[in-house]
Amino acid sequence: MNCGESARPGSPWFGGHPDGERAQCPCLAPPTAWDPQSCLLQFLYGQPVVWRLLCSDPGLNPAWPACPLTSGGFEQNAMTREELMGLNSAGPSGWLWSRRSCVIPAAFFTQNCVGMMFARGLKRKSAEEPEDVEGCSAGAQAMPSYSLQRQSLLDMSLVKLQLCHMLVEPNLCRSVLIANTVRQIQEEMTRDGTWRAVAPQAAGRAPLDRLVATDILCRSVREQEGECPAPDMGDGQPDLVPGLAVAPAAQAPRSPQSSLWEGDSSRESRGGFQKSLDQIFETLESKTSGSVEELFADVDSSYYDLDAVLTGMVGSTSSGPGSGLQAFASAATSPPSSSCRSDLGELDHAVEILVET
């Protein structure tokens, strides 16, 4: 879809709006940067998929002109997984709707997908043979599925590390094992060259680590309050570290951690990635009440939002696209300041969700 065109039914950007309106692509200059915390909630096979995008220009004004389609929230998207994966090739001029009524180039979604939720045992709708893996809704092709699984595993591991940061008594053995897993993934992605770019669709990656796709909870939807430093994408090729940027929202007073996320190039990002593990271990080693508070300061009610969404979604997959979305929208319309401390109860929510089988 080109800039200025209207989306037609059947195109990835036509969302099945209850009023049957067509998506209108506002003719805006393709952004080099956008709201770092903007997210798009997609529904794939009836399950929510949260996509988070990265901002390359912190000065971007997120107040894009509202589109009639996005008033109130997300649209249920009928894209197949292949289409979702193929968005990258759609070209930078395509637009997708964000929940904050700002548009995001479709090109960036595949590169920055932070996680997908697969329903248990859900069969793929593709004609290809599914992988024979227990409870797995395997991806379209084996190769992209592997990199997506790996990405999901990485995200899950980082969330686990973060969560154990927040626990009263972090289990050092567990943290070390998770951190080593993260390092392994990082090393492999560096070797594959996927550290900087999207994984190539080519076949022939001989030693395929056997990973089992499973329910992987993606990162929570974050509310951006403007002060988060956005990693500069530079060449527009996002890498993993910005994927980590959801974690602690770096605020000015917390300089040791804020510097962590300001990686410009992927090389610096890798250093930042390494630093993130260091930060975690240092905090584990000498926990001060100050750092614990800093960690808690990150958690806002966006965790709760996700919980609201999930309870809304999972229970009513057959309901119209509007109801669940409205639930999400209403939860999202009252974003707290990210400097507010969240309740431990909400943390418990998040922990429960993340460790639930």
Added chain:
Amino acid sequence: MPSHRMPSEADIISTVEFNHTGELLATGDKGGRVVIFQREPESKNAPHSQGEYDVYSTFQSHEPEFDYLKSLEIEEKINKIKWLPQHNAAHSLLSTNDKTIKLWKITERDKRPEGYNLKDEEGKLKDLSTVTSLQVPVLKPMDLMVEVSPRRVFANGHTYHINSISVNSDCETYMSADDLRINLWHLAVTDRSFNIVDIKPANMEDLTEVITASEFHPHHCNLFVYSSSKGSLRLCDMRAAALCDKHSKLFEEPEDPSNRSFFSEIISSVSDVKFSHSGRYMLTRDYLTVKVWDLNMEARPIETYQVHDYLRSKLCSLYENDCIFDKFECAWNGSDSVIMTGAYNNFFRMFDRNTKRDVTLEASRESSKPRAVLKPRRVCVGGKRRRDDISVDSLDFTKKILHTAWHPAENIIAIAATNNLYIFQDKVNSEMH
């Protein structure tokens, strides 16, 4: 094997340990309490009815504490209990939580003196004018009273969480291991300990391996072993150096490249290590297997037994719900011919090293009535499914048997299933099937 159910504990049992004769069985729980069971002596009327275990004593070993410096709560959960060899009428045990080890002395009192000259039966001073003659107080039997008193508190020795303690065969020293360090204590000295292993890197950023378990050799008081999260075992000799960072022997099995995955390291982490009674072998437990190592062969274990290999394809889910970090213990029987370990769904497994047969049994109220023979269970992984088989997907991962113990001489086992303790006895020496 017939079974005998014990009353359920209020809290989750976190450790189980027989003493050296098997007469006493100690359990620790998450609430910091220790419950000691004693085996009743065999009844003469029914010589085949071997003694059963009844509660002997209960006491609060550790209380929750707060570390003000780090703003962290210190859990009172008892991580390990180890009995000291008995030298007199009293029994002694070491119990530890994450930070502090305590030595408890358990004594019995079954007699009390009566006939004091100056005090009456209730202890009140007598009116001296009523005392006309002197008498010698005599000891009269009374109801058995078990008294437990803390004799030593070994505190402030560990920065990280204590995962194991082990009493030396010299009966004078013991060691305590946390994630990064192992300390040697003298049982009589509480204000200092010697650090004998320290694997903490100069930069915590470089930390990739932690200590997971450790144990003294049963006969050689200078040898001990510790296991790591990377699946290696290090046998150390305290005579070689004061700081045993350099191992005498390193036991490590090379990784199987065909089974490699992102979870390979996690599942290779050793959760428990136990010397055999003979002192010739070591038993280790990692997430999916138990392995027997010969002290003379460092290259690989001499035996490997699959505990629940059907979980290999589910590692990602188990990683997600944290079950992959569960630490299962393992145990030898008295003759070192059978090894035992726990699994999920309240199953536990036994492997006969001689016949190479194994059995899966379940510890639950539903599946075993008192005095009933335990029925072997089977987990089916697809293919033919027999009746009573459990499918892998219906396993309950919240019911895990992490702590098991085997009587030092007889076929009596103690199984901790969450907050229930099961004690199974083998009345007839039946074969494993």
